[in-house]
Structure formats: C-alpha cells, structure tokens
Amino acid sequence: MVVINEWCKGKVPVIGILTAQKKDGSIAGNAPLFIGLQKKLISHNGISFIFTLEGVHEHSIEGFTFIPEKKGWEKITAPYPDLVYNRIPFRTSEEELKNTEFFSCLRDKNIPFFNPGFIDKYELYQLFKNHPTLQSYMPATITAIHKQEFLSFLTKFNSIYLKPAQSARGNGIFKLVLDTDKKICFKGLKTSEEFLTFDHFWVEWENKLKKKNYLAQEEIKSRLYDGNRFDLRILAHAENNHYIVTGVGIRQSQIQEITTHIPKGGRLLPYDLFQTEELDLFIQTIVEQIGKALSKKLGFFGEFSIDVGISQSGQYYIYEVNSKPMSFDESEIEERKIDHLCRLFLQLTGNKK
Structure with a gap:
C-alpha cells in the first residue's frame, strides 16, 4: 500500500493489469510482459500493478506490483487505477467477468480500459465480410x-x-x-x-x-518457401487515433501442414525474406482498417495481432485476429511492444506526470 500511495501522491499514471487466477489460486499471465511494462513505466515516472477480479472491492483493489530493486513482487492494496489493461488469459474467466459489474464500474468512474475481450472467429468473419476493404481478404x-x-x-x-x-x-x-x-x-x-x-x-x-x-x-493453397507453407504474424497497436505496425514475423510449418504455430512445430523466418513495398502497404492498410472496425463494433482495441497468408497466386488472406497477442519470439518485436503499450498507457491517461 505504501508504494502505490507514494506514487499516487505524485500524480503519476497508475496502470492496472487485469489477469485471472489459476485453479490452484496462483496468478496466471505473461510475467515477463508484466515485468517489462513495469520497468518501462517506472522510467516514465509511472507504475503498474496486476490484479484479478477476486481482489476488486468497492473503493480499492488488492494486487501485486513488481519491485525492480527487490527483483520480486509485493502485495499491495491500491485505489482504482487510471487505466485497466485486460490480459485475462482464459476465455472462461473472461466470460465470468462479463457477468459482473466491473467493466460498468470502470465506465462509471471514467477509467479507460482495453481490450474488451477475446474475439469469436465467426463474429470476426461476419464483421469483415461486408467491410469495403477487408472483405476481399477473407477466406470463405x-x-x-x-x-x-x-x-x-x-x-x-x-x-x-x-x-x-x-x-x-x-x-x-x-x-x-x-x-x-x-x-x-x-x-x-x-x-x-x-x-x-x-x-x-x-x-x-x-x-x-x-x-x-x-x-x-x-483451404487457401499457400505459397511455399523451401517446400513448406508459411504465414505472417503481424502485431499492431493504437497510437494517436490510428493503428501502427509494431512488428511482423514469419512462421513456417515443418513437421505438419495444419498450422505454422511455433509450439506446434513451426519455425521462425525473417520478414525481410518476403518484404516488398506492396506487402508493406497491404499490412499498413489492414492494420488501420481492422483496428478501426474492431473498436467501432466491439469496444476500444489498443492492440491485436493478425495471422495473414499468401496464396500461390499472390492473393493475401486474413486468417485470424487475436485480441490478446502471444509473445513474439523475436526479441526486437517484444521490445517495441512494451514501448508502444507504455506510450499508449500514457496517452490514454493524459500523460500526467
């Protein structure tokens, strides 16, 4: 409590990162991301803490904040933050959250939050199939x-x-x-x-x-590289009422052709193997259009990732859009991710210092 209150007295941005409990009661989520965000926020004279719905009370929130000097987490009780960053990793936990008054409470307190939730694949398809720009990139x-x-x-x-x-x-x-x-x-x-x-x-x-x-x-007959299919993973963030490309990675299937995900046996390839001005323009275009379409329909999206394929004829296809992007194996993309998120935090909280 002392740590948070000292920061709050200085009128600095306080970011609450919402996650969930595992079945054993421990805190779930991407700890390296949370630690990286805390360190970057501190360098901007801000602070963050993680919490779950179980720690939310009428006038305060119980959670944990990372103390770099101690290289560990400290349990705290804090006032409501200036912004809530939704990183709940489980769909079931998020469904439970939707049945509570928490998000309504944030709206009543004028506390901004993102992202609004996981994306249903068919809801996404229905949203994009009638979009003037995106419809031509959707597989049937x-x-x-x-x-x-x-x-x-x-x-x-x-x-x-x-x-x-x-x-x-x-x-x-x-x-x-x-x-x-x-x-x-x-x-x-x-x-x-x-x-x-x-x-x-x-x-x-x-x-x-x-x-x-x-x-x-x-099935889209994918363009091959060295005999195997590949697709693109694009990371995007909101910035000043627009959406920008944070990074692009390439994933190639190896031991099976069903998916290119690294945990399923895929491998990394550098984007510059495939980069062209046309592809760059396509990526910038869909990032902006997807960000605006999602935010208009579902609520503000501060970040998302896109899975894109290229057919053998050179046609681009949007396969997936993910509201809770996984960590990228490319360290430079993860570093830019933390930078862009912190810039967005500061922007949405009014850059108070």
Whole structure:
C-alpha cells in the first residue's frame, strides 16, 4: 500500500493489469510482459500493478506490483487505477467477468480500459465480410453445424479447415479433404483418419462440431518457401487515433501442414525474406482498417495481432485476429511492444506526470 500511495501522491499514471487466477489460486499471465511494462513505466515516472477480479472491492483493489530493486513482487492494496489493461488469459474467466459489474464500474468512474475481450472467429468473419476493404481478404467461412450446408461447402472447396470459433494457438484445428471417390480424409496435428462417406464422418463428429461451435473455412493453397507453407504474424497497436505496425514475423510449418504455430512445430523466418513495398502497404492498410472496425463494433482495441497468408497466386488472406497477442519470439518485436503499450498507457491517461 505504501508504494502505490507514494506514487499516487505524485500524480503519476497508475496502470492496472487485469489477469485471472489459476485453479490452484496462483496468478496466471505473461510475467515477463508484466515485468517489462513495469520497468518501462517506472522510467516514465509511472507504475503498474496486476490484479484479478477476486481482489476488486468497492473503493480499492488488492494486487501485486513488481519491485525492480527487490527483483520480486509485493502485495499491495491500491485505489482504482487510471487505466485497466485486460490480459485475462482464459476465455472462461473472461466470460465470468462479463457477468459482473466491473467493466460498468470502470465506465462509471471514467477509467479507460482495453481490450474488451477475446474475439469469436465467426463474429470476426461476419464483421469483415461486408467491410469495403477487408472483405476481399477473407477466406470463405461458414458455421459447421448444419449438415447439408456443410456438405455443400465441402463439395465446393474439396479441402477445408475446421476451427473452433473460440480458440487460439492452433488448438483444435483439423483439415478435411473430400477425395474423388467421395471418401473423407480427416487430419489433425497428431492424428489422421479416413471415413468411407460424409455420413460416416457426420455421425461421429456432429456433436463435437456443435458443442465447440466449429467453423468450416476453405483451404487457401499457400505459397511455399523451401517446400513448406508459411504465414505472417503481424502485431499492431493504437497510437494517436490510428493503428501502427509494431512488428511482423514469419512462421513456417515443418513437421505438419495444419498450422505454422511455433509450439506446434513451426519455425521462425525473417520478414525481410518476403518484404516488398506492396506487402508493406497491404499490412499498413489492414492494420488501420481492422483496428478501426474492431473498436467501432466491439469496444476500444489498443492492440491485436493478425495471422495473414499468401496464396500461390499472390492473393493475401486474413486468417485470424487475436485480441490478446502471444509473445513474439523475436526479441526486437517484444521490445517495441512494451514501448508502444507504455506510450499508449500514457496517452490514454493524459500523460500526467
């Protein structure tokens, strides 16, 4: 309490980072990011603390602040912060939060916050498919819950991906291929199965598809590099009523072709291998358009990442937009991320010093 109150007396920005508890009661979240933000904020004469919904009270919040001199966390009780940065890592925890009055309380207190929440993949598709700029970059997508519609979609494209509407990091993704003899080839990250007919597949998978709100998305035949597909990970942040590109990384599949995520066996490639003026312009354009579209529809987004693919014909496609970007393996992108976030914190809190 002493630490926070001393800073508050100096009229400095106080940033609250909202996360969640694990089942064992410990605090979840990206500790290196939280520590990096605290160190950078202190250099700008600010401070941050992390907290969970369990620590929120009517007039105060219990949480933890990182003390660089002690290289450790100190438990504190603080007044409500000047800004709340939503880094809840679990969708279930965020759903519980939406049923509380916390965000309403922040609005009543005129406390800015971002991001408003995880993004549902189908909600994203519906938002972008009618957008004047973004619609041309969206792969065809439907909900995978109606048998006849699903079969017609598979018949049209022959090869599709199945994705849970609410998932991240390549979890739960499958590839479905309709052979010329009408057999169904079903491929996961570690499994492969064949069904004699679509009906055989549907009998086994109907309930699973409906339970997790799966989407069916046309497969984009990706441009290859050294024989394997790759895609782009783009990190973006808000700045002065615009959205800027913080960094671009390339991820390439290696041991499987379902996803390019590093935890699933993908590898890093440098962006300059593929960088062109045309690609730079495309990235800058979609970053600005996506940021504005999301904020207008769902609430202010201060950051997000985008997964983009390039087809064999050179067409660009937007695969995913993530409101809680994972850490980038490129250290320079992570450093810029912390810089841009702190600049945004200061901007949104009025740069009080």
